[in-house]
Amino acid sequence: MPLALLALTISAFAIGTTEFVIVGLVPVIAQQLNITLPSAGLLVSIYALGVAIGAPVLTALTSKMPRKRLLVGLMALFTVGNLVAWQSPNYETLVIARLLTGLAHGVFFSVGSTIATSLVPKEKAASAIAIMFGGLTVALVTGVPLGTFIGQHFGWRETFLAVSAIGVIALVSSLMLVPSTIPNRAVAGLKEQLTVLTHPRLLMIYAITALGYGGVFTAFTFLAPMMQELAGFTPQAVSLILLGYGISVAIGNIWGGKLADKHGPVPALAFIFAALSLLLLVFQFTASLHFAALATVLVMGIFAFGNVPGLQVYVVQKAERYTPGAVDVASGLNIAAFNLGIALGSVIGGHIVEQYGLAQTPWIGALIVLVALLMIIYSGRLDKRNAPALS
Secondary structure (H helix, E strand, O other): OOHHHHHHHHHHHHHHHHHHHHHHHHHHHHHHOOOOHHHHHHHHHHHHHHHHHHHHHHHHHOOOOOHHHHHHHHHHHHHHHHHHHHOOOOHHHHHHHHHHHHHHHHHHHHHHHHHHHHOOOHHHHHHHHHHHHHHHHHHHHHHHHHHHHHHHHHOHHHHHHHHHHHHHHHHHHHHHHOOOOOOOOOOOOHHHHHHHHHOHHHHHHHHHHHHHHHHHHHHHOOHHHHHHHOOOOOHHHHHHHHHHHHHHHHHHHHHHHHHHHHHOHHHHHHHHHHHHHHHHHHHHHHOOOOHHHHHHHHHHHHHHOOOHHHHHHHHHHHHHHHOHHHHHHHHHHHHHHHHHHHHHHHHHHHHHHHHHOHHHHHHHHHHHHHHHHHHHHHHHHHHHOOOOOOO
């Protein structure tokens, strides 16, 4: 594994911790800031919107910057954002901090994905992306449960202080391990960048990404209160459940990358989306059954992030064909689509919780993922026909 990939993985771990730790802190933040669960869940949406804005816009604006300098600057911005969250006196300041860190996240993963694929042979592209995104899964295994534990015992602000320390380690890793010789891709002109925003095949992939993630986060945003209030677990047990979920995700992420390398992104994604839709539907019936809920969550974790490598490789493949001068921008828009899906999923989930209760979120999520499944099957058929009408 190239050392630059290791640096990307460490940075992804720091970013993944701050992104997903909020899921475990939703009940704590709601209680300590005296706000509702949907309002606390909105912090997931705010962060995701920061990513959605930062990924395409800032990726395009920074396309001429040396890659190493850009990565170091992003980790500095990330660290500052978490320090602001640590010092947040109220909900409004926390919202601003989440937006700030989301901006850094968006550029990091859009640029990082193309850097990762440039470091390895073409046939290993999905696995390289899986290694980088493995930092997210390690964050789910260790960072999120540890951050949740810190938040439950010392307060949610101390969680963000701890994440800031991880950000410093990631910054130093980028300085030490990322070479200064990583080439920039050819910069796309404005017209070609606009093509990325309007090309039907790329727009379809962005929609698939948003729906596939949105369905999962309709339920996942409120996983902690669901496991406490519906399944009957203690807050301390929820930290361990998040640990187990993270281990499942780590397995699924690497497995998803290998599946996409072996069979191609479309068959791999179709299988993963089908499994996710079915598991969310099962969770609808097991959420209040204690150990059955636990078993469903652990199995669901294997598939929840297994689609990431396939989706990112798929959009890079199509961008190289249709908009070869704007691959970074296309990659950035797919990162935006991931987080637009997270934002919409958490908002939809919050609305369902407010209007109908926690128990109704899984089946709605299953329906959303089902739409993503139908779309990826259709996209695969277009690929086989070479999509003459859309190319």
